[in-house]
Amino acid sequence: MGRQREPRAPGFWPLALFFALFVLFMYGPMLVIVVLSFQGPGGGLTFPIQGLSLHWFHKLAEGLGVVDIGAALRRSLGLGLVVMLCTVVLSVLAGLAFRKKLAGGNVLFYVVVASLIMPSIIVSLGIGLEFRLLDTAIKKTLELLGLQATLDDFGSSLGLYTSALGAHLTWTLPFGLLIMFAIFNRFNPAYEEAARDLGATPWQSFRHVVLPLIAPSVVGIGMFGFTLSWDEIARTSQAIGDVNTLPLELQGLTTTVTTPSIYALGTVTMVVSFLVMGLTVALARLLQRRQSGTAAR
Structure with missing residues (x-):
């Protein structure tokens, strides 16, 4: 006789709904955009859909007016990968540093996480102003040094991998740091002590003991870094200079493009995000299985 199923609690169905x-x-909303992006040539921006085809993806590949979608996509991918790398490296190093008592450590921590509570557009405006002041200082310095040719060639220090990178790191680093704090708070230092007792150097202890144990979390930080950078608009808008990332181009196209090709672009960006998250989850699980297999042996 099978086990009798327990009755549902009275609040189960309202909470499930x-x-x-x-x-x-x-x-x-994402599902609606995906569905509308696969319309036929006669499709519009609203329901009902007019046929099913890849027509608007072909139109997207041909370009949307004067906007170079391919270049914007490459810029966003490049910036996202650099932000991911910087977030992982700086978060791990900061997590290791904060395991010890640091003079002024509490103040430094609050300075790092303060950017999470600041309005994103204010952060972007501040970074943009900072780099414009830097431009002025650089130009005056070049003028004083008599480097006229260099001054003529100098445009602006605002750019994808300068001001925009800094703006994105103000968003991704606090998340990475908070994750590393949580990981190291649960980390057992006995593993490192055992490695040192066996003659391992600090670098060997980190490489062969600490890093394999925290690797799944490091992969998660990398995913956060990339995905937060990939769709960032507000912090990028005033701090990127004279080029645009894909989200900024997409925002601009919402006022000029009146065909489902903009939905096709939204679908492509969404697929990239889910692809990155899927690869991250798969890599994290692979690392966890390797950890379990090593522990079993």
């Missing part, structure tokens, strides 16, 4: 509506609220 609320959760279903919440999921629909989050993912419904």
Whole structure:
């Protein structure tokens, strides 16, 4: 005789309905954009859909007016990868440093996480102003040094891998640092002590003991770094200079493009995000299995 199923609690179905509506609220708009992007040539920006085809993806590949979507995509991918690398390296190093008592460590921590509570557009404006002041100082210095040729060639220090990179790191680094704090708070230092007892140097202890144990979390920080950078608009808008990332181009196109090709662009950006998250989850699980296999041996 099978085990009798316990009756549902009185609040189960209302909470289940609320959760279903919440999921629909989050993912419904994305689903609508995906569906509308696969319309036929006669499709519009609203329902009902007019046929099914890849027509608007072909139009997207041909270009949307004067906007070079391919270049914007490459800029966003490049910036996202650099932000991911910087976030991982700086977060791990900061996590290791904060394991010890640091003079002024609390103040430094609050300075780092303060950018999370600042309005993003204010952060962007501040960084943009800072780099414009830097431009003025550089130009005056070049003028005083008599380097006229260099001054004529100098445009601006605002750029993808200068001001925009800094703006994105003000968003990704606090998340990475908070994750590393949580990881190292649960980390057992006995593993490192055992490695040192066996003659390992600090670098060998980190490489062969600490890093393999925290690797899944490091992969997660990398995913946060890339995805937060990939779709960032507000912190980028005033700090990127004379080029645009893909989200900024997409924002600008919403006022000029009146065909489902803009939905096709949204679908492509969404696929890239889910692809990165899928690869990250797969890599994290692979690292966890390797950890489990090593522990079993």
